[in-house]
Amino acid sequence: MxxxxxxxxxxxxxxxxxxxxxxxxxxxxxxxxxxxxxxxxxxxxxxxxxxxxxxxxxxxxxxxxxxxxxxxxxxxxxxxxxxxxxxxxxxxxxxxxxxxxxxxxxxxxxxxxxxxxxxxxxxxxxxxxxxxxxxxxxxxxxxxxxxxxxxxxxxxxxxxxxxxxxxxxxxxxxxxxxxxxxxxxxxxxxxxxxxxxxxxxxxxxxxxxxxxxxxxxxxxxxxxxxxxxxxxxxxxxxxxxxxxxxxxKTLPVRMKQHQENALQVADFLQNHDAIDAVYFPGFPEHPGHEIATKQQAGYGAMLSFEVKGGVEAVKKLFNNLQIFTLAQSLGGVESLISHPSTMTHAGMEIADQLEAGITQSLVRISVGIEDVEDILTDLSHGLAQSQL
CATH class of the missing domain: 3.40.640.10 (Type I PLP-dependent aspartate aminotransferase-like (Major domain))
Known part of the structure; x- marks a missing residue:
């Protein structure tokens, strides 16, 4: 574009x-x-x-x-x-x-x-x-x-x-x-x-x-x-x-900040020992990266990742966050975190979830426009606690 x-x-x-x-x-x-x-x-x-x-x-x-x-x-x-x-x-x-x-x-x-x-x-x-x-x-x-x-x-x-x-x-x-x-x-x-x-x-x-x-x-x-x-x-x-x-009226400027923060969060998660996989189209190795680059004006501020240790580790992560709020929805100025299997996709049978690749260890985040250092500090603390 x-x-x-x-x-x-x-x-x-x-x-x-x-x-x-x-x-x-x-x-x-x-x-x-x-x-x-x-x-x-x-x-x-x-x-x-x-x-x-x-x-x-x-x-x-x-x-x-x-x-x-x-x-x-x-x-x-x-x-x-x-x-x-x-x-x-x-x-x-x-x-x-x-x-x-x-x-x-x-x-x-x-x-x-x-x-x-x-x-x-x-x-x-x-x-x-x-x-x-x-x-x-x-x-x-x-x-x-x-x-x-x-x-x-x-x-x-x-x-x-x-x-x-x-x-x-x-x-x-x-x-x-x-x-x-x-x-x-x-x-x-x-x-x-x-x-x-x-x-x-x-x-x-x-x-x-x-x-x-x-x-x-x-x-x-x-x-x-x-x-x-x-x-x-x-x-x-x-x-x-x-x-x-x-x-x-503030959509374009919000999206700019959302995306700047999301890129840093994605890089942080990709190199974290508590994470098995990160799904973010902004990565060159993402299967849809070339398509995203062709048809989008940016890679967005949504990403998901797999936490090592399964659902118990996910619970510990959620219980040790302050900036991220555990809630449905996305796209607000505040950072939100969710568990797709039991929240956004709870209306799907477990078999359908698994067919779509939605596991119990999958976490989805909507990266807000808070100071990115605060966002990263919050995730770092939560992920450290998730592995204890």
């Missing part, structure tokens, strides 16, 4: 909604909490009439995300999983969906349970296994879900190449871009049809909002999904949109 593109994203994020109030000249986009809006007259609607259908604050946020992702239509939802569920409204009982075997546990749970109810047919596949992916695509799926980097093992797929083969069999491609945000990756420019986020994470960045957003490449697809979002009532609130819009 060029410097011009990065600069444009930075400026666009900072300027989101600035100086758009035509009534009072407010510099910051106003928060519109009204649930309903008056008509000009009989059967004469204004732009907005009811906040489930449309809200000025939410519309501003949706448009900014669409612009950052270089898409046509943005749809703000109440949660990240609501955005995933919205995509499912495109499917019928005869359609086939292909998802990665190592996707986020909530997505895995949703797709597998909807398939059990007969909403669609499902194929779960290792998308890094070309033969397995080809076999899945031979079923001519309606939708292929991609997650790159994957949660929690940071596996990469070549979005552009996979999208080409998916389109060749008539499949729509939806990409979960939560781990990177539009500051570091724009899947629609790589050919994808839909990109979605949990805005709870990096886009908001302050762990005080739960929300989601999806952006479509074409207006036609966006209009169809917007109709469904209104129909089933999963659009996001005005207040959550206002907070997420505020957080978005």
């Amino acid at each position: 060029s410097i011009e593109k990065i600069s444009n994203i930075t400026t666009s994020a900072v300027r989101a909604g600035i100086n758009t109030d035509e009534h009072h000249g407010a510099v910051v986009a106003p928060l519109h909490l009204s649930s309903t809006y008056s008509l000009k007259g009989f059967n004469d609607k204004r732009q907005f009439d009811y906040s489930r259908t449309g809200n000025p604050t939410r519309a501003t946020f949706a448009q900014v995300i669409a612009d950052l992702e270089q898409g046509s239509v943005g749809i703000v939802t109440s949660t990240g999983m609501a955005a995933v569920h919205l995509i499912c409204q495109l499917l019928s009982t005869d359609d086939t969906v292909v998802i990665p075997h190592d996707c986020y546990g909530g997505s895995f749970r949703l797709f597998t349970h909807l398939a059990k109810r007969g909403q669609f047919k499902l194929i779960v596949v290792d998308q890094n296994d070309q033969q397995a992916l080809d076999n899945a695509l031979a079923h001519k799926p309606k939708l292929v879900l991609l997650e790159s980097p994957s949660n929690p093992l940071l596996r990469l797929v070549d979005i552009e190449e996979v999208t080409k083969v998916c389109h060749a069999v008539g499949a729509l491609v939806a990409v979960d871009n939560t781990f990177l945000s539009p500051a570091l990756q724009q899947p629609l420019t790589l050919g994808a049809d839909i990109v979605f986020h949990s805005t709870t994470k990096y886009i908001n960045g302050h762990s005080d909002v739960v929300g989601g957003v999806l952006v479509t490449k074409t207006a036609e697809l966006g209009e169809k999904l917007a109709w469904w979002a209104n129909c089933i009532g999963i659009t996001g609130s005005a207040f959550d949109s206002f907070l997420a819009l505020r957080g978005l």
